[in-house]
Amino acid sequence: MDAPSGPLGPLADVLERLGLYLTVVDEEAEGASLLLDGYGVAVISGKADPGRRRWTAVHELGHHLLQDEYHSDAGVAAGRDEREQIIDQFTEEFLLPADDLLRAWESVDSGQSARSVMVDLAARFRLSWRAVVNRAVHLGVLDRGEARRQKADTPVRGDFLAVYGSTPAPDLEGGATGAQWRRAVMSAWSEGAVTAPRAVELLYGAIREDELPSRQLEESLP
Incomplete structure (x- = not known):
């Protein structure tokens, strides 16, 4: 069965359907989750930017689906084992499916700039700029040299207004629940x-x- 494409709605609601209940708290650690009797609970840091919060929430979903009894992303950037890399790949596909990005990238062949395509994707899918650029690299449509240049030039509000017509709607704000x-x-x-x-x-x-x-x-x- 084909999975529906397009951006996901509020993630607290989406993740509940998969048995993971979350909220957003005022803590430094990016996220943590706990599994009990098949159901999971997770907390996400409200101090991260909105795109990062959505990434962390789905990362915790990955641990939940793998039935990890307890997981914390505190200091996770210090090292990533194979399991973490697999969950990151799952997170990429869950938040921005390959088919959706590749379909949008067809506009580049019609003369639209790669940057404007990525700005539009970041706004519609409510992802961080870094995550969208990395996704384009991993799918082979953007080379690493151009990716470094794009990461050094994070879009500002005016970029989103020019391409998307509005700024991305924030998700998973403090105290959010499903x-x-x-x-x-x-x-x-x-x-x-x-x-x-x-x-x-x-x-x-x-x-x-x-x-x-x-x-x-x-x-x-x-």
């Missing part, structure tokens, strides 16, 4: 399983106590 998680918390509140402060805490400030709906606890039938 829709399934939010519905589960609200269900727990409605059923009396959690207190109001705990519900607010679990939703990472997305709601205030005075915004919680009235509880509708059903009385037991005689």
Whole structure:
């Protein structure tokens, strides 16, 4: 079966469908994940730029799908074993499928610059500039010399406005959670399983106590 192409939506929602529940916290370490009974939880650093946050989230998904019981990306840049490299390859393909990049690259043959194609991809797929340039290199459409020049010239807001018409919408901002998680918390509140402060805490400030709906606890039938 062919997988759908095109950019992914909010990653917290996407990853929940694959059994990984995440949020974004104010910590230095890029990300960490934990597996329990087939389900996973992950935390992502909100201090990274939006494109990097999406990359880290999918990297943690890779560990989740490989059933790694615990993983932390703290200091991961210091060394990468074969397993990490495989997960990075998975992350590239998950966030920017080869077919999508190669299809977009056909515009270069029609006279569009390689840079404008990559700026458009970075905006639509909400990836860091470095990740898009590396993806083009790995797929053999951009040589390493040109890649070094492009990495030294990171696009500014004006570049995105000129090519894409707007700046990329940020994803995975502080306290982000997926829709399934939010519905589960609200269900727990409605059923009396959690207190109001705990519900607010679990939703990472997305709601205030005075915004919680009235509880509708059903009385037991005689």
